[in-house]
Amino acid sequence: MSIRLFALVLLLCLFLNSITTKAQTYSRNGMVVSTSSVASETGRDILKKGGNAIDAAVATAFALAVTHPSAGNIGGGGFLVYMDNEGTATTFDFREKAPLKATDDMFLDENGDVIENSNHFSAKAIGVPGTVAGLYKAHEKFGKLSWQEVVQPAVELASNGFTMNWSLYQSAQYFEGDKERYPQMQGFFSNENGDIVEPGDIWKQTALGNTLSLIRDKGSDGFYKGVVAKKIEAFMKANNGIITKKDLAKYVAIERKPVFGTYKDYQICSMAPPSSGGVTLISMMDMMEQVSFDTLEFNSTAYVHFLAEAMRRAYANRAKHLGDPDFNPDMPIDFLLDKQLAKEQVATIDMQKATKSDSSKFGQMPEGDNTTHLSVMDKDGNAVSLTYTLEYAYGSGMVDKELGFIFNNEMGDFNPKPGVTTTRGQIGTKPNLIEPEKRMLSSMTPVIVAKDGKPYLVIGSPGGRTIINTVFQTVLNVIEFDMEIDDAIEAMKIHHQWLPDRIMYEELLLSPDTREALKSMGHEMISRTRLGQLMGIIYEDGIFKGASDSSSGEGAAVGY
Structure with a gap:
């Protein structure tokens, strides 16, 4: 088959059906991604x-x-x-x-x-x-x-x-x-x-x-x-x-009104409290916006250290300030989303050693890992x-x-x-704290990122208290490191939640040398097989590209 004929066949298939390569699916007329292929269909x-x-x-x-x-x-x-x-x-x-x-x-x-x-x-x-x-x-x-x-x-x-x-x-x-x-x-x-x-x-x-x-x-x-x-x-x-x-x-x-943030030329839209996800994710994106990635190489020791320190600060603020807005009318949302706060927090990060989380102030309640997410x-x-x-x-x-x-x-x-x-x-x-008819604080972080004012990236994940950080890193992977959606989902991720004071990492994806370097900086390290189970779609130039996390087993991105 000639190259030209092959290209024509490929375009015809793309127009009529979904095409799957690796974990990524392409379509023209819409897409659903969930942890169940039957549900996606x-x-x-x-x-x-x-x-x-x-x-x-x-x-x-x-x-x-x-x-x-x-x-x-x-x-x-x-x-x-x-x-x-x-x-x-x-x-x-x-x-x-x-x-x-x-x-x-x-x-x-x-x-x-x-x-x-x-x-x-x-x-x-x-x-x-x-x-x-x-x-x-x-x-x-x-x-x-x-x-x-x-x-x-x-x-x-x-x-x-x-x-x-x-x-x-x-x-x-x-x-x-x-x-x-x-x-x-x-x-x-x-x-x-x-x-x-x-x-x-x-x-x-x-x-x-x-x-x-x-x-x-x-x-x-x-x-x-x-x-x-x-x-x-x-x-x-x-x-x-x-x-x-x-x-x-x-x-x-x-x-409810969403919470909005910006990262360079992108607009980030997510859930407001009682979800803590949107506020916490945007505050971390604001901190990452202060970084020169020319000197902070992806997945390097310095990169992982900086991620952990940004997470530490954002999760501490989450624990101190956020809850059900109907019972907490004075939550300082504007303050937490202020880019000036991000600059001040970045200034407190020592790139040579880990900050210590002060348990006398506040910490994080554990949450169950078994949530599920769908993107459409x-x-x-x-x-x-x-x-x-x-x-x-x-x-x-x-x-x-x-x-x-x-x-x-x-x-x-x-x-x-x-x-x-x-x-x-x-x-x-x-x-x-528990009160009748109050909604409990959540880490769920459904996100839509807009590019040029229109939906570009749809993403979310289960994972309890790890949700915010896995979604945060996936968004960063797409819009800062220009990854395809499947690569962004599968890339190495870490988690730090203020308390317990430790970095949780994906064991097979973080090098032993990096782990040892982070330990020498004062980080306690704990391994996990995987973090999150992301379901995402990118829409660009009339093409939908979707992927379900390989760890989801029965999950699928389905388009037509």
């Missing part, structure tokens, strides 16, 4: 039907509630960032809330100590779910297809089933092996005969299909009122939980970045068999003990 099919980015995001999110139950959910909450093709942006906050009966000492014993596992593995650990309300509100404002059309694919996936994969099968084996700790997860992955569904066989979730049918037919009222609400309240009473029908009826998702762009260039979670993998490990979905354990994201901060990461600062 669901969203892609909605785009093909004429749906827009919001329609596809909603359909993908509901599909993930079926195919990715460890984090995809209707029993949790999250955040959605939307930017249209002219650069106008808004966000939807559907973070879970503390129930009306919640108190700031609800997880303490008579001696004032935190009761072990009480804020993660009990019915009291369950926050009022927000996902259905958030997806409904976003669709009500921006959706093009009907609500019924975008929810129906998830109903069919649950009711008719989909092919059991090895990842889900391994989860089933895990829960089967720990019946004492997870009694309610027994039978969750089973067929009608009570046997765990084998890989390659069809897994049907009839109860979940029935719940999704009510949501399809009645909108958010199908979850927060009526049969589902009654069953949730009954489940809580039976398991010593405190969520009631009143909590569910009072829950509302909120449309439609043929018109409208973009959605959506991150939602149950907190831990499979949340609280508690499921109502008649409803078919798993409940979150997000109450563990509140500070459990007022006024007490430890070097291990527990904090007791006021902005994130």
Whole structure:
């Protein structure tokens, strides 16, 4: 085949279909990237039907509630960032809330100590779910297809089933092996005969299909009122939980203004509190803008050291200042996003040695790693970045068999003990103490980066407290180091969160020499196999380029 003929064939394929090379997928008419290929295909099919980015995001999110139950959910909450093709942006906050009966000492014993596992593995650990309300509100404002059309694919996936994969099968084996700790997860992955569904066989979730049918037919009222609400309240009473029908009826998702920043010629749009992600990421980008990359080589010892010091300062401010804005009206957001603050913080960085985190001031609450993210762009260039979670993998490990979905354990994201901060990461600062109807602070960081005023990069990740830093480094990789989206996602990443005072690094991607050099500067080093599980899209010159993190296993970027 001649070079010219080959080029013509390649262009024809690009126009008609997606082309995958390595982890990167190309398309012309839109793209969906999520941690489940089945869910991504669901969203892609909605785009093909004429749906827009919001329609596809909603359909993908509901599909993930079926195919990715460890984090995809209707029993949790999250955040959605939307930017249209002219650069106008808004966000939807559907973070879970503390129930009306919640108190700031609800997880303490008579001696004032935190009761072990009480804020993660009990019915009291369950926050009022927000996902259905958030997806409904976003669709009500921006959706093009009907609500019924975008929810129906998830109903069919649950009711008719989909092919059991090895990842889900391994989860089933895990829960089967720990019946004492997870009694309610027994039978969750089973067929009608009570046997765990084998890989390659069809897994049907009839109860979940029935719940999704009510949501399809009645909108958010199908979850927060009526049969589902009654069953949730009954489940809580039976398991010593405190969520009631009143909590569910009072829950509302909120449309909020995004937080904005700039990095050179790019505009960064992300989620405002109660997500801490946007503010913290932008403050770190502001610090990186002070750097001359002519003298700070990518992945060098000096580069990793500077990243860690920027993270240390940004996460310290996160812990001190951020929480639910409805309960903390005086948060100094403008101060934290001021580029002058970034200059002052950079001036305090010693390039020869590590700063020491002062645990007497404040620190970071640990967060569960098992969130999930999806990125969507439609043929018109409208973009959605959506991150939602149950907190831990499979949340609280508690499921109502008649409803078919798993409940979150997000109450563990509140500070459990007022006024007490430890070097291990527990904090007791006021902005994130438990109060009725308060939304717990989050690290979720859905981001859309605009170039020339239009959506250019859509990115996000799970990873609990590591989310902000993995997204931050990926954004930097794309817009500073001009990486393709797959390379930016797969590149080495580190994490520092103020407390514990240490650098977490990807073991196979950071050289032994660099590790030793960082140790000699005073950094404590701790390895991880991978950080984050990023899902991203770049849109440029009429071409969508998408990639799912190779660590996601079942993840896929799907376009057409």
